[in-house]
Each structure stands twice: as C-alpha cells, then as structure tokens.
Amino acid sequence: MVMNIEGFKSILLTLLVVLSGVLTWNVWTFQPTYDTIETAPTVDVSIADERTNSELIKPSQFLVHGTENVRGTSSESEIDELLSTMYDWTFFSLRYNAALSDSDIKDLTHGQNRVEIIFPTSIPFSAYQNVFDFETSQIPDDVFDRVVIQLPQEGDVTFPVYFISYDTKQVYEARVDLDELPPLNDKIVSKAEEEYASYFPYSAGSEKTLYLPQGTTEVVQYKYYMNSISPQQFRDALFSDPNAVSVNSLNSTEDQYLHQSSLMRIDSSTNTLNYVNPSAAEFTTAGGPSELLQKSRRFVNDHAGWTDNYYLYRLDPSVQEVTYRLHVEGLPVFNDRGVPHLAQMDQKWGDTRIFKYDRSLLSLHFEVPSTTQTTLLMTGYDVIETLESSDSFEPDLLQDVTVGYYISKDSSNDFYTLEPMWFYLYNGNWKRVPIDGGDPVGLE
Template identity: 30%
Template sequence: MNKEAIKSATLTVLILISLFFTWNMWTLRPSFEYFQNQTLVESIPIDQETKKTYEVIKPHQLLLHSQENHFSSIAGKFTNGLWKEMQNWEFSNVKSQSPFRTREEFQKWTDENNDASIELKFYNEIPMSTFQSMLQWDSDTNENISFDRIFLDVMTTNDAQQKVSFVSYDKMIVVETTVNDIEAKDFVAQIFNRRDELQSYFSYDTGQGSDIMLPNDQVILDSYEYFTETIDGEKFKDALFSNPRIVKQDENVSRNRYTDGIRELNIYQNQHMVRYVNPTLRDTDSVRAGLLIDQSISFLNDHGGWTDNYVLFNVNESDQEIEFIMSIQSIPVINSEENSFGPTMIKQRWGQNEIAIYDRPSYQLISNISNQSTTLMSGYQVVELIKNNQQIEETNIHNIFIAYELSSSDSQQFVKVSPIWCIQMKNGQLLKINEDLEQSGGNENGVE
C-alpha cells in the first residue's frame, strides 16, 4: 500500500471517529438523577414564619404616671397596641441632651416628667440605630447611644405635637423628639385616660436611682398545662447546615450528633435542647449592639427559628452574645431549676459575622389544655422578703418582674406553666422568689 492510500485510510478513520462522537453528543441524555445527586442541597427552614424587628423588640412593661400615682398591667394590656401604633409615627425635632452630671439632676427630670406620662420599659438597653430601623425618623441622630425606656408626655395643649423622650437610666441620657400628628397625641391620651382599668403600683428605690415599679396588691394570674411537640433533629440539620447532604449523623443514648466535618449540631433529647457550634468562629472582633441585634434576628428569620413567641431579653456586646426569651401572653417564661423540662431561651454567640454558638429549645408549645388561677404576693411583700435576705444586695438588682416558670409534668409531652416573682441581678442572674416558702417553712427569706 502506497503512502497516499495510507493517508486516505487514516483520514477516513478520523472522520468516522469524529462523526461517532458528534452523534453521541447530540443524542446523549444523561440521567436526571445523576445531576440531582450532584446538586448542592440548600438548607430548608424549620418554619416559614418570620418576624419584623418591632415584633421581637418589645417593651416588657407599660407604666402610667399621674403625679404621685402609678398604674401598670401584667399581661401587656395597652402595651402591644401602643407599640404597634408607634411604628406609624414620624419622629422629628430630635434634641439630644448631654448626660446629667448627677443622679439628683436626673431624678429631678424624671419626677417632672412623671406628672402625666406613659412609660415604656425594655428588658435591655436598645441602640438608637435599632430604634431608627424600627421607627420613622426625619433625621439621624447619634447611633452610639442606647436607651431602656421611652416616655410619652400626656399634654393638655391644643397643638398636634406629641412629645417623646428616649431615656437611658444607667447613663442618665435623654433624647427628646416630637411627633407632629394629632392622632398620635389622641391615642396616647386615650390610653392614659383608661388608667383606672389597670393595677396601682408603687416605686421601689434600690438605692441606685433606678426605681422599680411594683404592684400595691396581690396579683392573680392563670397557671397552665401545655401540650408540647418535639422538633425533629433532621429539621434542625436541614435548616442550619448550608449543605445538609454531606452531614453525617452519630447517635448515642444521650444525644444525636450531626457534623459536616467542621460544624457540629447536638440534639440533647432528655434536656429538650439543641446546640449548634461552629468552632472556627469563636474569637473575633466585636460588632456594635445594633448590628448584633440585626444579624441575630435575620439568622432566626432565615432558618425559621421562631417556633414560639420570643422577645429580645439581653444583649452583651463585649461577648457578642444575645438572648431571646420565650413569652406567653407578654409574660417571660423561665425554666424551673427544681423540675426542669428544658430551656426557655434562644442564645446566640457570634464571630466573624457568622453564628458561632447557638443554644435553643428543641420543643415548641402547641396548645394549653387546662388552666387555674394563682395568686401572687404583692409588691410590698416582695420588697420585705428582699430586705430580709442577707444574700441579696439591693443595689445589684437590675429588675423585678413576674414570669412564668416552665416545669416538667408526669408526661414528657406536657409541661406546667406557673406565674412566679423573679429578680434579675445586674450580672444577669435570675432569682425566683417563692411566696409559698413562708407557709411551708422553707428558706425563711423566701428566695431560691
């Protein structure tokens, strides 16, 4: 065979091979399952409910001041309606005041504004930047300051201005604003004129100039029994890992453990608790409290973490930690130490704009099946117990409030929810005041 014949044969073979591969490319239909198995599976939220900032950051107490008289409610009467109405107001004429030089000067300002006013009190100081993200402002002000109370003056003049003051009791800072809306002014006045529908309160001075308002009389609230539902561990896995398909599960007697090789999710079944840890993000430069709040709420919105009613309870900027507490009828819920069922708080710790540690309940309250009335001691009795307790320093008390205590029952699917008095210390510690101890012969000072 000569060279020309060899070239022709080789060319023919190459053409045939080319045609073969071209035909395969045109006709090949890869299995859909193959591509489906190779696709990155995105996280799936536990629940579709999302919350707006003002639905998570709420005043925990509404107080009406009328000269020497004070009124308030336990279960949020008027509070939620007023707070929602304030989202429609436009705040203008922002006037910042420098911190008062002395506690006496600040107390004088407070007394003058207690003649006729409504006070909204928050669990924790809220950054001005967060208030500006919730409420409507015609101009920006100092974002580095924060407040734990809002005062609404009840004016008798005929103008349309409603005066609103944002107050920090700890730093003695006041920022005064106005709302130019006659409907806002009328709304505030209508609530104030219904103060006789609320319980009368008195002022308890802890010695630091931060008065705590407590009821004059005993308080009657319902106790409940709730049916609970455990949230499946697979739901947390699908919601918290960016690619749940590569996550592996280890199971032992006390917990279920999921990991993608770096991050770890632990489901503690007996404690009804979940912990998610990203160990590479524990140490980082801190972000301001306002950003910490924003990213914490967004995180819960993104993975559907609002499985019950939760409200902002505490913000620790230095440790980059934030806490949301469960709430029933606007009353915070705490876990029983003596008969624990499970946590009642969502706790987050942040690092490098990502969640580093995430602790939360693995259950949710579904419905209450029974209730009965419970009578709590008056505020005067609470103060007497505190003063007789040698272990409690009054000046270290941050707040005193009524909470619901959640405890286990005979069945793992049911919990008991009972009202109690609670002291919050400045270091964050919560102490339960048990009025029954006076009758049972327990700890004579009544504090556990």
C-alpha cells in the same frame, strides 16, 4: 498526455473544494445530543417562621405617671395598643441631650404626667428605624431601654418623647405634633386610673427605681402539650453539607452531629439543642448592638427558627451574646438551670459567624383547657419584704422584678405546666422569689 494530467488535477482540485465545503457545512450545522442534567432540588430548611424587629422587640411593661399615683400594666394586648398608636406618629427634631444630670434623668423618667415604656434590655435605634416614623434618616448609633412620653401642657403645639438609656444615662429627645395625642389619651391615659394596677416605687440602691404593683396579681396558670422538632431539620439548617454529617450516640438520650469543626448535640431528655463552631470562637473587634441584633435575627430567619413568641431579652455587644426568651400571654417564661435553654434561645457570635447556638426543640402545640386555673400572686410589697429578709440581700444588686411563668414537665407525659411566679434579676442572674421563706432558686 500533459493535457490529461492537467485535466485530472483540475477535477481532483474541484472535488477537494466541494468536499471541504460539505465538511464545513456539517461542522456549522452539527447539533450534538446532550444528556439532560437534572438540577438538584433546593433543600427547604424552614422550621417554623421568620420574624421582623417589631415582632421580636417588645416592652415588658408601661407606666402612666399621674399627678398623684402611678398606674401600669404588663398586658401584651395593652402594650400592643400603645405601640400601634405610636406607629402613626412622626418623630422629628431628634437630638442628643447632654445637659442632664443623673437626678434630672430620674425626674425625667419618673416624673408626673408622662407615660414610661420599659424594655427588658437595651434596644438599638436602628431596630426601630422602620418601626417608628423618624423624620430624619440619620438615626443615632446608640441604644435606649425606656421611651418616655411627656404629656403636653396647655398652649403646647408639640410634645416631647424621650429615648433614654437608664444605665448609661444618655437621653435623646424627639418632638411629636399635638394632633397625634388624642388616640393616646383615649386608648391609654384616660382609662389608666380604672383599668390598670396601682404601682409603687422601690429604690434599688441609688441608681435605679423599680415599680411594683401595690395589690395582689391574678395570673392564669396553663398546661400545654408540646411538639418536639426533629433534629434532622436543624442538621439540614445548621450544617453546610448535611449529607456529610456523622451522627454518634453518646448515651441513651444524647446524640452528637459532627462535620468538620461544627458540632451539634441533641439531648432528648430535655429536648434541647447545643450547636458550636469552635473555628468562629474569637472576635477581634466586638460589633455594635445594631450589628449584633441584625445578624442574630437574620441567623434564625435563615432557617425560620422562631417556633413561638420569643422576644429579645438580653443584648450584650461586649461579649457578643444575645438572648431571646419565650413569652406566653406577654409574660416571660423561665426554667431551672438543670434544664438549660428550655425557655430561651441563646447565641454567641464570633466576628462574622455564629459560635454557639443553644435552644429548645419544643414548641407549644395546644393548651389543655381543663387544667387552666387562676393563681393569686403576692403583692409587690410582699416581694420586697421577702427579698430584704435575706441577710445576704444587697439592694444595689437588684436589677429587675417581674411576674413570669415557671415551666416544668409532668413526670409521666409530654405535658408542661406554666406556673405564675415572681422572679427577680439579681447581680446578672434570674431567680425565683422564695415562697414561705424558702431559698431563691437560680434560673436559665
């Protein structure tokens, strides 16, 4: 009987061991069936194009200072020709020149036998680090608004190029090998006398010299049909969770898009957008010009928002503001204050995030050839005489004068006229030069 019990235990133990082995094998080899989870498709927030620094930063004009007169142009093709020549140069021995007085800097900028390249605002050196070929990687944390090429004298083996901040009176000097000069002479300097307009200097107070054309200026007037970008594209681009955005109609022409603290307002009557994020309003420390330019470009690139030829027109690190202005045929486009941001793109930044973003929803679609005509604008002398005829005019407050386009919408359709006019920057504000004694008109 004892033997039978012991035999039973042995058999039972063997069965348990086999069962344990079978269960262990099942655990090891078990492959559960999972439901397939589909990855949510990435939302493409691209609206138009991205831009590089070289595409966004353009001079407004250049002047060839000869021994007897000054010739210049604002032609976009001529400016591109000059820049393409300089892209092949190597700039070496870049250094800060602290030994120059204010009068020295004026002479350096406007003296004889040089090419003066003028930008509409201060440009950080870092923005041109990958545009121009600087021999050194130690680029100054500074800005310039003029580049002056001093033509060499006989016997020179190099020639100097100066990067000048006209307002702060800071000058950096670099050298370029003489072998690089022939293309500049062939493409720019040698033809200046015959092909570029003659300019005269005007002293805007004691601090600034402006150059204006002596003769009349012929500029083509255009009419364009405009495309309007869908607000939904900007909703997807500017809000972190587009599906959570609520939309409210403020009136027949204005809609408001809201999510958390971010607000986007669309005005269909003017085709403009205003985006604001109040939580990013304050900045504890103003970032430098290089940082401000970099993040402003990256912000628009992130939604490929460069719809037309917008160029850097104002960079103000002290208030963390940036303006990119629409250009047509290389000329800036302006509009009345009553239609803000129709021809410009404005940004205001907090410490790391965008606080305000104002821009147009329009893009140039096609030109109407039948409406194209040439306009003859008054001489630079007439412009100065018109400005000085005002009793309230103060030369010290005149900062710039330029030919540009005034954009206005036809009353009955979606066509916009680009009318050539003279404009001037006075005490920080752009205005139209009055015609036939009229009052100046403030602009955006």
